[in-house]
Amino acid sequence: MYTPPSATQIPQGHPWGTPPIVPPPPKKNRAGLVLGIIGGGILVVSVSALMGFVLIERVLDGGFPQDRSTLTLPRTLLDGRFELAQDESGTLGRTLEKDWARSWDAKAAHGVVGVYDPAGGDHGTLVVTGMYGRFKHTAQVRARVLANRGEADHVTVLVPPRDVTPSGSAVTVDCEVLRRTWSDGKHLTYPVCAWADGNTWARVAQMTLNASQNADLKVAAGTTLRIRSAMVKAAG
Template sequence: MTMPPLPSPPDASGTSQQSYTDPETDGPVGRRRGRRTVLIVAVSVAGLLAAGFGVRWMASGPDEYRLSMPDSLLGGSYQRSEDEPPNSEDDAPMGPSGTAAGKVTRVAARYERRSAGTREVLMVTGAYGRFTTPHDRSRTALLSGASAPTDAQAPVPPKDITPPGSDITVSCQVLTRPGDEDARVAMPMCAWSDRNTMALVALVTPDGPQPAPEGIDLDRLAAMTLQVRSEARQPAG
């Protein structure tokens, strides 16, 4: 497979927003809101993985690949945050959906990119093992689980995207969740699945004006997701 060139990260607001200090938030306005938003994403997807989400796996046999969360992603433009999401690595059973009483390993990591007063948060939440569910069904399960909370809306429903130059299809959608002061935070996300690995990649811009969900470039995020896959998916052993 020939990977397409890494695109520049999606521009979430279209303009550079300068942050300022608010004594009531102990830092740039929206910082706490951003932390809460990212935590919601992590808990939602980690909870989905813990429940099993209808994905089947094999209990025995060697894994060919695993997921390893590096210190940076996307060519070093996103740095891993010290503020890790819950259950950043957990080999507890995901649920009763396995073909036998086996285990898979869950992984989750948070990355940040800061530029010109803006902050982008990249969440990667997934698992590795020996999966037997068809890839399209696994991708659908990941996206469905992320949108399961009753306060989530999907203004841009799931669609399959195969980036140019790739033979791998990912599924993408845009969710919105309530933030502070009745504002909704846009959460574009894409999911991949293969025999040994699956993950959901969400990109959040928690500070400043939110983009119109319909204007978010999911083709670009799909290409970024495959680049995350190429950097995090490593041979087992």
């Protein structure tokens, strides 16, 4: 079990600023992929070559799962311990959609970003950043949305991402431990977990003092699965 350093006093309200946005996936590059498949040599444009391009296109675009689930933002999470304070799906969610629109391993992806405040005596914020649609290569998706590559200027990775899936779970959960530091030297250490399946993925940042003081990644993974159960709904 990882025991984090004690967090110093943190700013009040929503000290985290904009909820974290995950880095965009590699963009589609059909020309490069086609050349990579064919290799060097002279390309002769003919009917057969054009048919070959069509077949390559179908292979590259195939293999996506059926659309069975969506991702929602419930009013409360974790038995009412957290209440939805901000729905950023219309802004940050749209940014996610634009970034992922040209990904080879995502189709019809819709962004969902929610900021939740503790309803009890805890302090801080729980931020869920995710998408629903059709995804393949889910292990790569989990790796992509962790490690906090987009916020390296003020966030340090203390424990790198690793598989901490609870026993008996059919859904893999990867978690890491991050530390966010402010200009005045105040900081917060907190766990971040991610799941990814054929229809949904989400990054759960538990940026609260309670999570900071008890950053057990197995506990964080279990919490993430409870959040997933509340957020994932059947399509249609």
